[in-house]
Amino acid sequence: MSDLRHYDVITSPVITEKSTMVSEYNQVVFNVALKATKPQIKAAIESLFGVKVTAVNTLxxxxxxxxxxxxxxxxxxxKKAIVTLAEGDTIDVSTGL
Structure with missing residues (x-):
């Protein structure tokens, strides 16, 4: 069972033309809470989706x-987070959280 605090960190996936283009580089874009830190975002993505995160960039x-x-x-x-996944890991953002 995942921690409910992770759902407070990750708000929603971003589904735009630009975010689908970065999926070629094994990256996924999410809207996150304004006060969320990079380690919190990494922990939330890894526990909710069961993937390995190599980098988190925020804006x-x-x-x-x-x-x-x-x-x-x-x-x-x-606040948006661009999450780079490890080689071989994928997230299907069309299913939602």
């Missing part, structure tokens, strides 16, 4: 200011 996309019906709003910041 924070700052929220944009958008208008909706004339009112100004702000999107929240997002």
């Amino acid at each position: 924070i996309r700052k929220g944009k200011v958008k208008r909706f019906r004339g009112r100004v709003g702000r999107q929240s910041d997002q």
